[in-house]
Amino acid sequence: MTNPQPGMTRIVAGESGKPKRRRGIEIALTAGLVLLISAGATVAAGVSRDSGNTAAAAEPDQAPAVELRLGYFGNITHGPALVGVSQGIIAKDLNGTKLSTQVFTAGPAAIEALNAGALDAAYIGPNPAINSFVQSKGESIRIIAGAAAGGAQLVVKPGITSAADLRGKTLSTPQLGGTQDVALRAWLQKEGHRASPDGSGDVAINPTDNAQTLKLFQDGKLDGAWLPEPWASRLVLQAGATVLVDERDLWDGSLTGKPGEFPTTVLIVNKTFAAEHPATVKALLRAHTESVDWLNNAPAAEKAAVLNAALKETAGAELKPDVIDRALRNIVFTVDPLAGTYRKLLQDGVDAGTTKPADLTGILDLTVLNSITGRHASAAGLGLD
Known part of the structure; x- marks a missing residue:
């Protein structure tokens, strides 16, 4: 089609x-x-x-x-x-x-x-x-x-264990301006990295369709991705990714009264x-x-x-x-x-x-x-x- x-x-x-x-x-x-x-x-x-x-x-x-x-x-x-x-x-x-x-x-x-x-x-x-x-x-x-x-995580190649390790790496999100895309860019800024919407910066972010992200990660062409479920789980269980950031950990409940949500x-x-x-x-x-x-x-x-x-x-x-x-x-x-x-x-x-x-x-x-x-x-x- x-x-x-x-x-x-x-x-x-x-x-x-x-x-x-x-x-x-x-x-x-x-x-x-x-x-x-x-x-x-x-x-x-x-x-x-x-x-x-x-x-x-x-x-x-x-x-x-x-x-x-x-x-x-x-x-x-x-x-x-x-x-x-x-x-x-x-x-x-x-x-x-x-x-x-x-x-x-x-x-x-x-x-x-x-x-x-x-x-x-x-x-x-x-x-x-x-x-x-x-x-x-x-x-x-x-x-x-x-x-x-909930249900969103930054999953990465094994061996990447900190935000500092992401410098010079290539990550993906479902689409520029989407919820996971904004979450990743905001988190990178707080960690001292630049990631501009035009693709420049310390970390490259390539907005990519989720199914393509899985294949690119399996082929070694991506270092990680901030993804919603079930794609975060698919990269972990089917492509050997590890979780660098579980977004639940970034929300302490002070804005909603519901920690982790x-x-x-x-x-x-x-x-x-x-x-x-x-x-x-x-x-x-x-x-x-x-x-x-x-x-x-x-x-x-x-x-x-x-x-x-x-x-x-x-x-x-x-x-x-x-x-x-x-x-x-x-x-x-x-x-x-x-x-x-x-x-x-x-x-x-x-x-x-x-x-x-x-x-x-x-x-x-x-x-x-x-x-x-x-x-x-x-x-x-x-x-x-």
């Missing part, structure tokens, strides 16, 4: 929730057409609503959307999406709204699709979500829930879509909550089997038992977006040169999530909760 743009695989699903692949050219045609439609809708929305309105402020009698276009990754850290789609949970809760899906390999590509009007919602890393919000001056997206915490995946929605289709957003959040609950309560063997089947469908291959077991031990599935970390994540992006200073107020709307769960996920002063 022709891949329409880096980081994205086109998958479309009907009301049954079972994905069907279509030719990549449809994305370009669809994105261009929808961009025109979306632009008109945004102008119309601007006439009737001020820019601060979100799903919580929309009229309650508006009809559900005819279609929800959802993006996610074929990664364990996107477990709620994998389960929600493959088990029909999202299709069930959408109750007649058609579900269409696209599978990506990195966050910036998913954001490009959402900004182009080809997606309505997406599971994504927090840094691409922050970048989109900043670049659009708050007009593009809202974060409406968390999905996963940091956001890896969040659920975002297009701001205009949320305002126009609050019932559909609520249905998506209900399904998301059910999927997270399933992941946290299912027996280990059943969880691994369901996730592996979904990975085979979306990424083309299952994981070996030791890989999926190690990956799941590194991840916490949670609807809490851990909003207390976002100012730091933004500053890390600024320090890394992948974003610019900004006010993040308004990036979160957790009102619907909290009404569904009966709990209080905090927006940490960055939006509604």
Whole structure:
């Protein structure tokens, strides 16, 4: 299949929730057409609503959307999406709204699709979500829930045992400006290394597709990579890498009250879509909550089997038992977006040169999530909760 743009695989699903692949050219045609439609809708929305309105402020009698276009990754850290789609949970809760899906390999590509009007919602890393919000001056997206915490590591060749050993080495991340890319660049800066987005510096960082990273590492062409699960576990167990940094160790809980937890995946929605289709957003959040609950309560063997089947469908291959077991031990599935970390994540992006200073107020709307769960996920002063 022709891949329409880096980081994205086109998958479309009907009301049954079972994905069907279509030719990549449809994305370009669809994105261009929808961009025109979306632009008109945004102008119309601007006439009737001020820019601060979100799903919580929309009229309650508006009809559900005819279609929800959802993006996610074929990664364990996107477990709620994998389960929600493959088990029909999202299709069930959408109750007649058609579900269409696209599978990506990195966050910036998913954001490009959402900004182009080809997606309505997406599971994504927090840094691409922050970048989109900043670049659009708050007009593009809202974060409406968390999905996963943890599950990211810097894995390296044996013999590299300290940050000092990385000078002159070549590392990779999934994509420039992605969550792991920003984490690596920020950490290197704190360790006294320069790693510029243009590739210059004391340490070279080559953003690379995860599957290619594994092969390059096996071939001895990479010295390490900062990766999400299951790719960190694959490099360790299948390519002999060692863990230099477990990102959990960099978060002491002072920003969230949850030591070792940091956001890896969040659920975002297009701001205009949320305002126009609050019932559909609520249905998506209900399904998301059910999927997270399933992941946290299912027996280990059943969880691994369901996730592996979904990975085979979306990424083309299952994981070996030791890989999926190690990956799941590194991840916490949670609807809490851990909003207390976002100012730091933004500053890390600024320090890394992948974003610019900004006010993040308004990036979160957790009102619907909290009404569904009966709990209080905090927006940490960055939006509604």
